[in-house]
Amino acid sequence: MTTLLKKFLNTIEESSGALSVQALAKELDVTPERVEGLVDFWVRKGKIRLSQASQSCSSCGLSSNCPFLLELPQTYELVGEGDDGNVEVIQPDCQHLY
Amino acid sequence: MTKTIALAGNPNVGKSTLFNALTGSRQHVGNWPGKTVEKKEGRLELDGEEVLVVDLPGTYSLTAYSIEEIIARDYIVNEKPTAVVAVVNAANLDRNLYLVTQLLELGVPAIVALNMTDIAKRRGLAISLKGLSERLGGIPVVETVGNRSEGLEELKKAIAMVLERPHTGHVQPSYSGILGVEIKNLEAEIKRSGPVLENYRPVWLATKLLENDRAIIADLKSLEVEQLLDLARQGRERIEESTGEDPECLIADQRYQFIDRVVESAVERPKETIITRSEKIDEVVTHKIWGLPIFLLLMWLVFQFTSNVSAPFLDWVDVFINEFIYKWTGQVLELVGLGSSWISSLLLDGVIAGVGGVLVFVPVLFFLYLALGIMEDSGYMARAAFVMDRVMRWMGLHGKSFLPMIIGFGCTVPAVYATRTLDNDKDRKLTAFLATFMSCGARLPVYVIFGAAFFGAASGTLVFAMYVLGIIVALITGFVMKNTVYKSKAPAPFVMELPPYRMPHPRDVWYQMWERTRGFLVKSGTVILAVSLALWLLMAIPAHQETGPFNQVQPGDSLFGRISGLLAPALRPAGFGTWQATGSLATGLLAKEVIISSMNQIFAVESHPPQQVITSLGEDLLSVTVKFGKAVALTVQETINIIPRTINLIPFVDLGELSLFPEMDQPQEATRLEGSLLRAFSDSAGSPAAGPIAAVAFNVFVLLYVPCVSAVSAMRQEFGKRWMWAQIVYTLTVAWVAAVVVFQVGKLLFL
Ligand SMILES: Nc1nc2c(ncn2[C@@H]2O[C@H](COP(=O)(O)OP(=O)(O)OP(=O)(O)O)[C@@H](O)[C@H]2O)c(=O)[nH]1
Numbered sequence: 014m015t016t017l018l019k020k021f022l023n024t025i026e027e028s029s030g031a032l033s034v035q036a037l038a039k040e041l042d043v044t045p046e047r048v049e050g051l052v053d054f055w056v057r058k059g060k061i062r063l064s065q066a067s068q069s070c071s072s073c074g075l076s077s078n079c080p081f082l083l084e085l086p087q088t089y090e091l092v093g094e095g096d097d098g099n100v101e102v103i104q105p106d107c108q109h110l111y
Numbered sequence: 112m113t114k115t116i117a118l119a120g121n122p123n124v125g126k127s128t129l130f131n132a133l134t135g136s137r138q139h140v141g142n143w144p145g146k147t148v149e150k151k152e153g154r155l156e157l158d159g160e161e162v163l164v165v166d167l168p169g170t171y172s173l174t175a176y177s178i179e180e181i182i183a184r185d186y187i188v189n190e191k192p193t194a195v196v197a198v199v200n201a202a203n204l205d206r207n208l209y210l211v212t213q214l215l216e217l218g219v220p221a222i223v224a225l226n227m228t229d230i231a232k233r234r235g236l237a238i239s240l241k242g243l244s245e246r247l248g249g250i251p252v253v254e255t256v257g258n259r260s261e262g263l264e265e266l267k268k269a270i271a272m273v274l275e276r277p278h279t280g281h282v283q284p285s286y287s288g289i290l291g292v293e294i295k296n297l298e299a300e301i302k303r304s305g306p307v308l309e310n311y312r313p314v315w316l317a318t319k320l321l322e323n324d325r326a327i328i329a330d331l332k333s334l335e336v337e338q339l340l341d342l343a344r345q346g347r348e349r350i351e352e353s354t355g356e357d358p359e360c361l362i363a364d365q366r367y368q369f370i371d372r373v374v375e376s377a378v379e380r381p382k383e384t385i386i387t388r389s390e391k392i393d394e395v396v397t398h399k400i401w402g403l404p405i406f407l408l409l410m411w412l413v414f415q416f417t418s419n420v421s422a423p424f425l426d427w428v429d430v431f432i433n434e435f436i437y438k439w440t441g442q443v444l445e446l447v448g449l450g451s452s453w454i455s456s457l458l459l460d461g462v463i464a465g466v467g468g469v470l471v472f473v474p475v476l477f478f479l480y481l482a483l484g485i486m487e488d489s490g491y492m493a494r495a496a497f498v499m500d501r502v503m504r505w506m507g508l509h510g511k512s513f514l515p516m517i518i519g520f521g522c523t524v525p526a527v528y529a530t531r532t533l534d535n536d537k538d539r540k541l542t543a544f545l546a547t548f549m550s551c552g553a554r555l556p557v558y559v560i561f562g563a564a565f566f567g568a569a570s571g572t573l574v575f576a577m578y579v580l581g582i583i584v585a586l587i588t589g590f591v592m593k594n595t596v597y598k599s600k601a602p603a604p605f606v607m608e609l610p611p612y613r614m615p616h617p618r619d620v621w622y623q624m625w626e627r628t629r630g631f632l633v634k635s636g637t638v639i640l641a642v643s644l645a646l647w648l649l650m651a652i653p654a655h656q657e658t659g660p661f662n663q664v665q666p667g668d669s670l671f672g673r674i675s676g677l678l679a680p681a682l683r684p685a686g687f688g689t690w691q692a693t694g695s696l697a698t699g700l701l702a703k704e705v706i707i708s709s710m711n712q713i714f715a716v717e718s719h720p721p722q723q724v725i726t727s728l729g730e731d732l733l734s735v736t737v738k739f740g741k742a743v744a745l746t747v748q749e750t751i752n753i754i755p756r757t758i759n760l761i762p763f764v765d766l767g768e769l770s771l772f773p774e775m776d777q778p779q780e781a782t783r784l785e786g787s788l789l790r791a792f793s794d795s796a797g798s799p800a801a802g803p804i805a806a807v808a809f810n811v812f813v814l815l816y817v818p819c820v821s822a823v824s825a826m827r828q829e830f831g832k833r834w835m836w837a838q839i840v841y842t843l844t845v846a847w848v849a850a851v852v853v854f855q856v857g858k859l860l861f862l
Contacts, residue, residue, distance in 0.1 A: 016356055017364055025604055033607055050206045053209070058359070081522035085514050086493040088607045090606070091603055
C-alpha cells in the first residue's frame with residue numbers, strides 16, 4: 014500500500030512538466046485543499062520547498078510598493094539532493110534605482 | 112487558580128481577530144520565554160469569573176518542525192490550559208482539521224470556533240455544526256465571523272460550558288493495522304514507566320515516538336527511559352519493514368482518512384463551484400496544445416489594444432505639445448522680448464521638446480498597464496507562466512524562470528531581483544540574463560511611435576512581433592547557454608498554485624494602472640528632463656569654431672552631432688547609420704524611453720518652424736479640443752475594430768472595419784515627430800520603400816541592445832562585474848546582428 018503522501022511525491026517526481034495544484038488534486042483524486050495539506054507535510058519534512066517571488070520592494074523612494082512587481086503565484090518544488098531545503102525570504106532592494 | 116484557555120489555529124484564520132474580540136483592551140503582549148515569537152495574553156470575563164486567554168502562534172501542525180509549532184505544543188503539554196479553542200477556517204476545513212485532529216490526540220478539552228463562515232457560505236459550502244461536533248466526539252462547534260464579531264456570545268457560552276465541565280470524550284484517528292499494534296505496545300510501556308511520564312497522554316506520546324519526533328525524543332532522553340526509546344525504535348523498524356513506508360507518513364495518512372470521514376459527513380459542497388469553473392477554463396487555457404496559441408492570441412490582442420487604441424491619443428498629445436504648447440510658449444517668449452535668445456531655445460527645444468517626448472507616451476503606457484492589469488487581476492498571468500513552462504522545458508530551461516521573465520514585461524530591474532526565487536545560482540544568472548530580452552514597458556513607446564509612423568493600423572502587429580521576438584531571442588540564448596557554458600541536469604518539475612479566475616475588479620485594475628503609469632512618469636520624467644537639458648547643451652555647443660557660435664550651430668555640426676556621427680557608420684548596415692539615430696540610442700542607455708524624447712528633441716531643432724498660419728489662441732484652443740474629441744471617437748472605433756482584425760487572422764477571411772471619419776482613411780497627415788521619422792529613416796535606408804524596413808531594424812535593435820543603466824547596475828549588484836560586462840557585450844552583439852539581418856534580408860525580400 015502506498016500512502017497518499019508518497020503518491021503525491023511520486024506524482025511530482027514523475028511529472029514531465031509543471032503541475033498546477035488543481036491538476037495534482039485531480040491526479041490524486043483529492044480536493045485541492047488536501048493537496049495544500051500534503052504540501053504542508055512535506056515542507057515540514059524538508060522534501061518540498063516553497064518559493065514565491067517577492068511582493069515588496071519597499072526600499073525604493075518612489076512609493077512603498079514597486080508598482081512593477083506582479084503578484085506571482087506560490088510555487089512548490091522538490092528539494093534536490095544536496096540542497097539544504099532552506100526557504101529563502103526575498104526582499105529585493107532597488108534603492109539605487111531612484 | 113485562574114482558568115486558562117489557549118487559542119490555536121493555522122496561520123491567518125482570524126485567530127488574532129477573535130483574540131481581540133474576546134479580550135478587548137485587556138491584553139498583554141510579550142515574548143515566549145527565550146523566543147522571539149510574540150506572546151499575547153489577555154483577560155476575559157465569563158459569568159463574573161476572570162479567564163486568562165493565550166494566543167498561540169499560528170501553525171499547521173504540532174510536530175517539531177518550527178519554533179512556532181514547538182511553542183504551541185509545549186504550551187499545551189506542559190502548561191495544560193483548561194481548554195483550547197481551535198480556530199478553524201470554515202472555507203478550508205480540510206487543511207485546518209489536520210491541526211484539530213492533533214489537538215484531539217493531545218487529549219485537551221477543546222472547542223472549535225468555525226471562523227470565516229461568511230466566506231464558506233459565499234463559496235456555497237454548507238457545514239453542519241451538529242455533524243461536525245458529532246464526528247469530533249461531541250466537542251462544541253461554534254460559527255463565528257471574526258471581523259464582524261459575529262458568534263462571539265455563542266463562543267463565550269461554549270467556553271464557559273467547557274470550563275465548567277471539561278469535556279474529554281475524545282475521538283481520534285483509530286490507527287489500524289501494524290500501526291495500531293505498535294501504538295498499543297508503546298502505550299503499555301509508557302503506562303508501566305510510572306510518574307516520570309505522567310505529563311504526557313500515553314497514546315499521544317506513543318504516536319509521537321513512532322513519528323520519530325526529534326523534540327520529544329530529546330526531552331525523553333533526560334528522563335532515563337532508555338527502554339521505551341529502544342522499543343520505539345524497534346517499533347518503527349518493524350513498521351517500515353512490513354509496510355515499506357515511513358511510520359510518520361502512515362500516521363499522517365490515517366489522520367487524513369479520519370478527516371475525510373469528518374468532512375464527508377459534515378460538509379456539503381455545491382456541485383458547480385468557482386473552483387470547478389476555473390478548472391474547466393484551465394482545461395482549455397493551459398491545454399498541452401492550445402495553451403501556447405491562446406497565450407499568443409491574448410498577447411496579440413493586448414498589443415492591438417495598446418497600440419491601436421492609444422494611437423489617436425498619442426497623435427493628439429503630439430499635436431498638443433509639439434504644436435500648441437510649443438507655438439504659444441514661443442509667442443509668450445516673443446512678447447517678453449526673449450524671442451530668439453538662448454533661453455527661448457533652451458525652453459522650447461530643451462524642456463518642452465524633451466518632456467513633451469515623455470508625455471507623448473502617457474496614453475500608450477496607460478493602455479498597456481490597463482491590459483496587463485486585467486490579465487493579472489483575472490488570474491491569467493499565472494497561467495501564462497504555466498503554459499510557458501512547457502516551452503522552456505523543451506529548451507532545457509527551468510519553467511519557473513518564466514515568472515521573473517513575466518515581471519520583465521513591466522520592468523527589467525525587479526525582474527532581475529525576482530530571480531532570487533530560483534534556488535540554483537546557475538539558473539538565477541541565466542534567468543536574469545534572459546529577462547533583459549523581455550520587452551519592458553519603456554521599450555513599448557518606441558515601437559508604438561514607429562508603428563504609427565510607418566505602419567498605421569498595422570502597428571499593433573509590429574509591437575506584438577517585437578514582444579514575441581524578445582521571447583524567442585531569450586529562449587534561443589537560454590538554449591545555447593544551457594548546452595554550452597551552463598550544462599546542468601534537467602530542470603526539476605514544480606507545482607504551482609493557480610488562483611481561481613475572477614472578474615477583474617475595476618478598482619484594483621485602475622489602481623494598478625494608475626500606480627504604474629505614475630511610477631513610470633516620475634522616474635522617467637526626472638531622467639528625461641535631465642537628459643533633455645544635457646542634450647540641448649550638447650547640441651548647442653559647436654564641434655569646431657568654424658561651424659558657428661554657441662546655440663547657432665547646425666545640429667549635425669554640434670558636439671553631440673559629431674560624436675554620434677563617429678559611431679554612426681557601425682549602424683549603416685542596419686539601415687539607420689545616422690548621427691540622429693545613433694545619438695538617440697546612446698541616450699537610450701539611460702532609460703529606453705529616452706530614445707523617443709531625444710529624437711523628438713533632435714528633430715525639433717532640425718525641423719524648420721512649422722509654417723505659420725496665423726491663428727488666434729482661441730482658434731487653436733478650439734482646434735485642440737475638437738481634435739481631442741476626435742481622438743476619443745477614434746479610440747472607440749479602434750477598440751471595436753479589434754474584433755474584425757482578430758477574425759481576419761483566419762486565412763481567407765476579410766471583414767471590413769468600422770471607419771468613423773472616412774476622410775481620414777486617406778494617408779493621414781503625419782504629426783511632426785512621425786513625419787520627421789519617416790523622412791529620416793527613408794534617407795538613411797536609401798529609399799522611401801526601404802524606410803519601414805530600417806524602422807523595423809531599429810526597433811529590433813532597441814528591443815535587444817543593452818538594457819538601461821538601472822538594470823545593468825542591478826545585474827552588477829546581484830552577479831558581479833564580470834556578468835555585467837558579459838551581458839553588455841552579448842546584448843550589443845545580438846542587437847547589431849539581428850538588426851543587420853532584418854534590414855538586409857528585408858531588403859532582399861521586399862524591394
Ligand atoms: N471574511 C472574514 N475575514 C476574517 C474573519 N476573521 C478574520 N478575518 C480577517 O482575516 C485576516 C487575518 O486575521 P488575523 O486575526 O490576523 O489572523 P491570525 O490567525 O491571527 O493570523 P496569524 O497571526 O498569522 O496566525 C484579517 O484581515 C481579518 O480581518 C472572518 O470571519 N471572515
